[in-house]
Amino acid sequence: MDEYSKQEQGRGASVGAVHPQLAKFDTPFTTVSGAVLPQWELCFETYGRLNAERSNAVLVCHALSGSQHAAGVQHDNPNNVGWWDNIIGPGKPLDTDRFFIVSSNNLGGCHGSTGPTHPHPEDGKAYGSRFPVMTVEDWVHSQKKLAEQLGIDRFAAIVGGSLGGMQALRWAIDYPEAIGAAVIIAASARLTALNIAFNDIARSAIIGDANFYDGNFYQHNALPTSGLQVARMLGHVTYLTDFLMGKKFGRTTHANSDRNNSQAVQFEVESYLRYQGTKFSTRFDANTYLLMTRALDYFDPAADCNGDLVKALAPATAQFLLLSFSSDWRFPPEHSRHIVQALLAGNKNVSYLEIEADTGHDSFLLTNAQYHNAIATFMNHLTLDAPNKCNA
Amino acid sequence: MDEYSKQEQGRGASVGAVHPQLAKFDTPFTTVSGAVLPQWELCFETYGRLNAERSNAVLVCHALSGSQHAAGVQHDNPNNVGWWDNIIGPGKPLDTDRFFIVSSNNLGGCHGSTGPTHPHPEDGKAYGSRFPVMTVEDWVHSQKKLAEQLGIDRFAAIVGGSLGGMQALRWAIDYPEAIGAAVIIAASARLTALNIAFNDIARSAIIGDANFYDGNFYQHNALPTSGLQVARMLGHVTYLTDFLMGKKFGRTTHANSDRNNSQAVQFEVESYLRYQGTKFSTRFDANTYLLMTRALDYFDPAADCNGDLVKALAPATAQFLLLSFSSDWRFPPEHSRHIVQALLAGNKNVSYLEIEADTGHDSFLLTNAQYHNAIATFMNHLTLDAPNKCNA
Numbered sequence: 001m002d003e004y005s006k007q008e009q010g011r012g013a014s015v016g017a018v019h020p021q022l023a024k025f026d027t028p029f030t031t032v033s034g035a036v037l038p039q040w041e042l043c044f045e046t047y048g049r050l051n052a053e054r055s056n057a058v059l060v061c062h063a064l065s066g067s068q069h070a071a072g073v074q075h076d077n078p079n080n081v082g083w084w085d086n087i088i089g090p091g092k093p094l095d096t097d098r099f100f101i102v103s104s105n106n107l108g109g110c111h112g113s114t115g116p117t118h119p120h121p122e123d124g125k126a127y128g129s130r131f132p133v134m135t136v137e138d139w140v141h142s143q144k145k146l147a148e149q150l151g152i153d154r155f156a157a158i159v160g161g162s163l164g165g166m167q168a169l170r171w172a173i174d175y176p177e178a179i180g181a182a183v184i185i186a187a188s189a190r191l192t193a194l195n196i197a198f199n200d201i202a203r204s205a206i207i208g209d210a211n212f213y214d215g216n217f218y219q220h221n222a223l224p225t226s227g228l229q230v231a232r233m234l235g236h237v238t239y240l241t242d243f244l245m246g247k248k249f250g251r252t253t254h255a256n257s258d259r260n261n262s263q264a265v266q267f268e269v270e271s272y273l274r275y276q277g278t279k280f281s282t283r284f285d286a287n288t289y290l291l292m293t294r295a296l297d298y299f300d301p302a303a304d305c306n307g308d309l310v311k312a313l314a315p316a317t318a319q320f321l322l323l324s325f326s327s328d329w330r331f332p333p334e335h336s337r338h339i340v341q342a343l344l345a346g347n348k349n350v351s352y353l354e355i356e357a358d359t360g361h362d363s364f365l366l367t368n369a370q371y372h373n374a375i376a377t378f379m380n381h382l383t384l385d386a387p388n389k390c391n392a
Numbered sequence: 393m394d395e396y397s398k399q400e401q402g403r404g405a406s407v408g409a410v411h412p413q414l415a416k417f418d419t420p421f422t423t424v425s426g427a428v429l430p431q432w433e434l435c436f437e438t439y440g441r442l443n444a445e446r447s448n449a450v451l452v453c454h455a456l457s458g459s460q461h462a463a464g465v466q467h468d469n470p471n472n473v474g475w476w477d478n479i480i481g482p483g484k485p486l487d488t489d490r491f492f493i494v495s496s497n498n499l500g501g502c503h504g505s506t507g508p509t510h511p512h513p514e515d516g517k518a519y520g521s522r523f524p525v526m527t528v529e530d531w532v533h534s535q536k537k538l539a540e541q542l543g544i545d546r547f548a549a550i551v552g553g554s555l556g557g558m559q560a561l562r563w564a565i566d567y568p569e570a571i572g573a574a575v576i577i578a579a580s581a582r583l584t585a586l587n588i589a590f591n592d593i594a595r596s597a598i599i600g601d602a603n604f605y606d607g608n609f610y611q612h613n614a615l616p617t618s619g620l621q622v623a624r625m626l627g628h629v630t631y632l633t634d635f636l637m638g639k640k641f642g643r644t645t646h647a648n649s650d651r652n653n654s655q656a657v658q659f660e661v662e663s664y665l666r667y668q669g670t671k672f673s674t675r676f677d678a679n680t681y682l683l684m685t686r687a688l689d690y691f692d693p694a695a696d697c698n699g700d701l702v703k704a705l706a707p708a709t710a711q712f713l714l715l716s717f718s719s720d721w722r723f724p725p726e727h728s729r730h731i732v733q734a735l736l737a738g739n740k741n742v743s744y745l746e747i748e749a750d751t752g753h754d755s756f757l758l759t760n761a762q763y764h765n766a767i768a769t770f771m772n773h774l775t776l777d778a779p780n781k782c783n784a
Binding site: 033035088129132133190191192193194195196197198201203204205207208209210211212214215225226227229233234237240241242245246248249250251258259261262263265268269270272274277285287290291294357370 | 427521523583595600601602622632640641643653657672
């Protein structure tokens with residue numbers, strides 16, 4: 001878990017050691033763009049127990065660099081704590097004493113679900129750049145298939161931050177009967193040009209890396225680590241704030257800085273970012289990074305309705321909770337308010353809270369009492385209707 | 393000139409065709425860090441005429457990617473318009489009918505002054521990474537030598553935006569007797585961690601480019617174009633604003649976008665940025681980019697006085713004009729106010745104006761009536777004392 005998470009003590013306990021599971025699908029998956037995956041798999045974890053009525057399931061959707069490992073510790077690596085461990089667990093805002101949490105790695109990901117590193121059925125070589133472009137809709141459709149395989153007709157709630165929140169919003173539109181509530185955190189109904197630009201700088205760093213080989217680096221026994229490092233550094237910086245970085249690093253110089261070398265690390269902030277970037281560059285797949293950022297850029301449910309978000313949200317019946325963070329400048333509060341206003345205009349059931357936090361976009365991953373209380377209170381008040389009752 | 397400049401019609405006329413000049417120095421230049429350049433040259437341009445009293449000289453200092461070519465058109469390339477052509481010329485805010493403007497390429501630059509692309513005296517091969525690290529102080533010291541060679545004992549004003557403003561501020565501290573006024577635009581007395589972080593992402597992109605060869609790419613007949621492209625894209629984006637990019641590009645898709653290719657350009661904003669980055673990558677030196685960003689990071693005049701900026705500014709006797717732009721988030725108005733407050737606390741002569749503009753940090757390069765009027769008015773009121781009168 002990131003060190004920022006330690007700044008405030010969260011509530012509840014850990015779900016303990018967890019094992020990833022694999023759901024296999026033999027029916028081909030056809031993407032919105034028409035591409036076909038003949039066979040495909042989703043890697044997922046679950047926390048808590050599905051009740052007899054199958055009414056307490058909650059789907060957690062991950063963001064750009066997330067995975068299915070959202071809570072607890074990896075069974076064979078106790079240092080690998082889930083990315084939302086402060087939210088999910090007994091007595092935590094997503095309370096595993098009450099809810100059965102499902103968390104899957106997105107299709108096209110690099111943590112076990114079918115993705116660019118997996119063998120293409122035709123030649124057995126890694127898909128690489130041949131892996132089809134994914135959209136938020138594709139992920140939602142694939143998660144629906146997973147739910148069916150798990151015997152879940154309806155999720156009590158679908159919860160996500162950032163790109164995960166976009167998935168929760170899309171679920172509410174595409175499968176209104178299958179979602180009781182949507183918790184949409186630090187998300188957006190569509191990115192701005194600036195946000196697309198940041199994503200494209202990251203993509204350009206990856207594509208321009210001599211070790212990327214047009215996305216087919218696997219065959220060259222190479223890794224575009226430099227490009228991924230830069231992409232991660234940029235993500236990291238833009239998910240934080242000037243204030244927080246000032247508080248944490250200021251202008252402190254690095255212990256081994258050499259002022260006569262313009263290539264070497266001089267300030268602590270550089271050392272931290274280069275380290276984070278390097279760590280990321282060997283554990284994340286470059287093609288997955290491209291796919292994830294593309295899905296972010298393309299997400300625009302209103303586009304199907306001539307830009308009318310109210311119309312796009314018309315099918316939704318879920319109860320909504322929208323949350324944003326005051327200092328988030330990549331997915332600023334205006335973006336959440338834009339969704340809230342469209343929901344209100346459509347006479348939907350929606351609550352909204354803008355949380356004061358100086359931790360930027362990353363706030364959705366961090367421990368913050370007001371934020372966690374908002375989710376806990378919302379979740380505690382959900383009625384766990386059995387699906388047949390709801391659809392009656 | 394950048395197309396943004398065309399949004400508002402500026403005043404005045406062009407200085408016409410200009411020729412760069414070369415000042416050669418045989419006395420070694422010793423940097424603050426103790427490195428020595430045995431011989432060195434500064435490439436510069438001048439606009440207007442030095443008066444008989446030698447009292448009307450104005451030094452213009454350039455920012456990160458600038459050059460000596462600040463005004464008019466290059467004599468052998470009429471498409472190459474100076475980067476501050478909207479400010480400098482007959483009837484313009486820096487009026488060449490009244491002032492004699494000197495604009496030099498910084499030492500370590502790549503537009504004619506001695507820099508990393510030049511031969512090292514020992515082996516005749518390009519300096520490359522062996523070129524010493526430069527600081528704002530070094531540039532100011534080298535510009536003073538240029539002034540001496542031109543017979544200018546005192547500048548009526550020294551003017552600069554961004555990194556150029558830092559040089560004007562340093563001049564006021566280091567050579568108070570040689571500067572009548574300082575016009576410091578969108579600058580800072582020291583960068584924050586976030587700003588250093590952005591610079592280090594750009595540096596990491598360059599250093600990580602396989603064609604950089606630790607800064608000695610000249611010998612390998614290679615150019616780190618990919619790294620420079622990413623550096624430029626990041627600079628470009630952070631010098632603008634979300635609002636302006638939304639207005640200019642929005643979510644317009646590119647004419648030839650292929651949604652099934654995650655590597656290809658999809659949105660207009662990407663096409664624009666990749667094009668700007670590519671253009672920059674073949675015309676700017678990678679080592680110069682590192683040196684320039686390092687000078688930005690290191691600049692911190694208060695550091696010599698235990699962080700006390702008032703004390704650091706104590707020697708200054710110049711008349712100051714500070715300008716900032718409301719939407720500039722890389723060098724936000726707080727940074728200018730910080731300098732203004734220190735100047736006021738030291739009982740200095742200072743004016744300050746925060747200009748409403750939605751064009752971000754790049755505003756200092758753009759045409760804006762309020763901005764240009766502020767400079768014109770300040771310059772028009774300067775008394776052109778002969779140096780001997782001032783020092784009496």
